[in-house]
Amino acid sequence: MNGLLYLEDGSIYEGKGFGKNGTSVGELVFNTSITGYQEILTDPSYAxxxxxxxxxxxxxxxxxxxxDESTKVHAKGFVVKNISDNPSNYLSEHTVDQMLKKMNVVGVYDLDTRSITKKVRNKGAMKCVISTEELSKKQLEEYLGKTELQGNFMEEVSTKKAIHIEGQGAKVAVIDFGVKSNIIENLKHRECDITILPYDTAYEEIVKLNPQGILLSNGPGDPKTVKEGIKLIKSIIDKYPIFGICLGHQMLALAVGGDTYKMKYGHRGGNHGVYDIEKDRAYITSQNHGYAVDAESVKEKMIITHVNLNDNTVEGMRHKELPVFSVQFHPEGAPGPQDSAYLFDKFIKSMKA
Incomplete structure (x- = not known):
């Protein structure tokens, strides 16, 4: 079947379709990873x-x-240059085409992905229509016009009820803004007793749980829209050791009175250089975010600990007085390097202290 990608600037890229036969509207972004497409597709942060x-x-x-990093594909569409329908790996069970069909996700291939990426880099992330149906330009414009991009995806990707994973170590409450399964796996590997909680959990429920530490997870969308989560962080920040990852990092900044902003096209890939100021060492990191923390806005209460080596954006911070820290990148990788997994050990030590 035919496929196409229509951008809000009027550009049309024509190719071939795979996955679900249909039409979707979403924010067009690009990822520079070479491997890990399964983890990328199932990352809730792409909702x-x-x-x-x-x-x-x-x-x-x-x-x-x-x-899989979650139970489903939360992305609205998948755009690639070439798609393999004859995979070769001893662990392979399905093709990407079969996966997208099962998850009701539209895919398009045989497009000039280099041109698409350059356009996003030059003009910024933009709304688009991805379709395998025969649609006129007028119909494509109507799809764009009538579809608003949701800002708060927490209700879609967060757990609806508390999930307990028994362990013999530190008792950790994970506030689920769209947590990846490998973040949980890293805690399990360190024998943590884990309770995964909905994004809108009340402060009183945290107190009843009596955790030794709180992990603020990654997730999709604009951090400023998650008002319940920001309110919760404000109420617990001086009571528990806290570790924030990606969206959790951004929301922590907002909770201490800082600010965040939307980046032109964000960071998405497994090869982003980050400098750890306190260790005087650089790491290659896995990233997936379209928002960043304003450095000046948090300096009253936070110390900047990590910066991006490409654009100098804030990649990590810690509280000046409390056992609270966060990073913008993904220390669990999945996909990508796990050079910064030491941050989970740092979190464990902060809870024991």
Whole structure:
């Protein structure tokens, strides 16, 4: 079947369709990772977005049943140069095409993904229509016009009820803004007793749980829209050790009176250089975010600990007085390097202290 991508600047890219036969509207972003397309597709932080992969060959090692980062694909669409329908890997169970069909996600391939990526870099992330249906330009414009991009995806991706995972170590409450499964796996690896909580959990429920520490997870969308989460962080910040990751990092900044802003096209990929100021060492990190913390806005209460080596944006911070810290990147990788997994150990130590 045919496929196309229509951008809000009027550009049309024509190719071939795979996955679900249909039409979706989302925010067009790009990811520079070479491998890890399964983890990227199932990352809840991509809710509401159409993902373009810059690496030209996707699907060549297939898809399996144990590397998903959540229970479904939350992205609105998938754009690639070439898609493999004959994967070769001993762990492969399905093709990407079969995965997208099962998850009701539209895919388009045989497009000039280099041109699409350059356009996003030059003009910024933009709304788009991805479709495998025969639609006129007028119909495409109508789809764009009548579809508002949701700002708060917490209700869609967060757990609806508390989930307990028994462990013999530190008792951790994970506030689920769209947590990736490998963040939980890193806590399990460190024998933590874990309770995953909805994003709008009340302060009183945290007190009843009596955790030794709080992890603020990653998630999709604009951090300023998650008012329940910001209110919760304000109420617990001086009572528990806290570790924030990605969206959790941004919301922590807002909770201490700081500010965040939307980036032109964000950071998405597994090769972003980050400088750890306190360790005087650089790390290669996995990232997926479209918002960043304003450095000046948090300096009254927070110390900047990490900066991005490409654009100098804030990549990490810690509270001046409390056992509270956060990073913008993903220390669990999945996909990407795990050079910064030491941050989970730092969190464990802060709880023991």
């Amino acid at each position: 509401g977005q159409v993902i373009t992969m810059t690496y030209p060959l996707i699907g060549n090692y297939g898809v399996n049943s144990f590397e």
